Amino acid sequence: MQGKERGVIESNARVGFVGAGKVGTALGELFRSCGIAVSGYSSLLAEDAQAAAEKTASDAYADAAEVVEASDVIFFTVPDGEISNAWKNLVASYGAAACDALFGKIVCHCSGALPAAVLADAAEYGAKAVSVHPLFAISGGGSAQAKIGTALFTLEGDESALATVSALLDVCGVHHREIASSDKPLYHAAAVCASNLAVGLFASAQTMLERCGFGADEARGALRSLFVGNCESIAERGPIDALTGPIERNDAETVVGHLMAFREDPTLLKERDAYTALSRVVVEVAAAKHPERDYSHIAEILRAAR
Structure with a gap:
């Protein structure tokens, strides 16, 4: 985003992923198929990041900080229990430079049960947090990209960031709606049922x-x-x-x-x-x-x- 005001998310935002599992790969394939720029993936296992990058014609990064540098919208597609630590570890890796690195970024997770607030204090660093949950079971076996695009996505979090994420989903023709953070536990229980x-x-x-x-x-x-x-x-x-x-x-x-x-x-x-x-x-x-x-x-x- 050189030459542009910090904090401005471009209409052709680049999307990156911290975590290269089934959900992150399926979302990356969906976005790429709809003409949205996918910057790439980082993962604890380098081979997973490489595999996801190959499927989405994007890059494999050594760590989450490289994903952030290359992206405007960052999805933390890791297991629910690891989202908070993945975010905290990213923030800690910047030290005093966290605000400079994260200012204007939109950070997302895909948990159905957890609110956007699990990305603790994102606003302190000038970032905007959103939860983006596809109401869809990805159990493996074949590409989920075509099917995940038929799912309802529920969104919750920073109001201005919701507009950007909604626009990305609109490009993909994906149906989406907002949900209150207080409703997420019951919403997720319904999904489990x-x-x-x-x-x-x-x-x-x-x-x-x-x-x-x-x-x-x-x-x-x-x-x-x-x-x-x-x-x-x-x-x-x-x-x-x-x-x-x-x-x-x-x-x-x-x-x-x-x-x-x-x-x-x-x-x-x-x-x-x-x-x-x-x-x-x-x-x-x-x-x-x-x-x-x-x-x-x-x-x-x-x-x-x-």
Whole structure:
């Protein structure tokens, strides 16, 4: 940014990454595919920075300070528990020159649970902090760049920096919205319910089929179309319209049969607990779908099963 006033973020801002894992690489690929300049990556493992740089036609840097020097917007794409230390270590590396190095920079992290304020005292150094969370699960296997661009991004932090980050996402055609920092824990819990806990739900179903004599691969394959189809239906139509099954049709006898099967196999205690807890939620969804029906009997059966 030579020859320009300090603190001015150019419309063609260069984006750099401290951390070269799945999230940072996917974001870098997305930005580059949309014509946004990606300066490069630093990582504790030089080979990771090099790999991400090769995928984004950018540079691999020796440390975070080099990323900052080459970038206007810096993403800390490291695990949540390392964001604060990565930022503090960067600031400490500058010593008394921190303000000169960081003035006017926008510093971001991609945690869904943590607020922008985890980049402590960014404003003291003339930097502006933003949290930028893609509501998307990156589990590896193939490029996530094309898919991450379909996700909702939630933003929170410095108001003026939000405008710049929003503009970058607009270039990519990415849907985004702001969220209050105080809402981030509940927001992230919602994301976990729809993503990570769905893994636990599927694992429970697979375990139950294995108890019925299915092999692990066979059970996973048998559940695939049911699980994927139901997830698509819920996402497209909403939980009320998508709901089917014994609770929806007020079939208490079938629910009792399920609970009896759990009692007969004490090794399925976790699966039983998951079944009863989620079934109580499903009762409320069913009642919203069919307000004319009385679900009190099933609700009482599930309460007694605790």
